Amino acid sequence: MDRTQIAALIPHGDSMCLLDEVIAWDESQIHCRSHLFASAANPLFEDGQLDAVLLLEYGAQAAAVHAGLLQSRLGESRPAYIGAVKDVEFLAAIADNSRALDLYAQCLLSSSQGAIYELVAQQAGNTLLRGRLILSQPE
Helix, strand or coil: EEEHHCCCCCCHHHCCCCEEEEEECCCCEEEEEEECCCCCCCCCCCCCCCHHHHHHHHHHHHHHHHHHHHHHHHHCCCCCCEEEEEEEEEECCCCCCCCCCCEEEEEEEEECCCEEECCCCCEEEEEEEEEEEEEECCC
């Protein structure tokens, strides 16, 4: 999937889409990538860096894309919003703005009202963030 297809699955749409591609996905998980996070076009990139706490938004978008893909298989279309974040660990700072960010979201529990995801953000194999995210999907 490319950025345009991803933007159609997140509540923000194109103006705030932070992901550039979906590398792989299945019923339980998704792997997304952001190549151009360090650019003037990214509204979250300031003073030459991306604050580590903002990796939560990247992970949330990966989870929302996964939820959207699962719903599309069922013929549904409901946006997914962050309901809560839990047990977040910030393990390292972004080391190199020229290297892509890899976002992994694994669905631990899903219902008609939302889902719980385990998130991991990595850069060049180094884990930057780990945590859980609760998505809310109102009807």
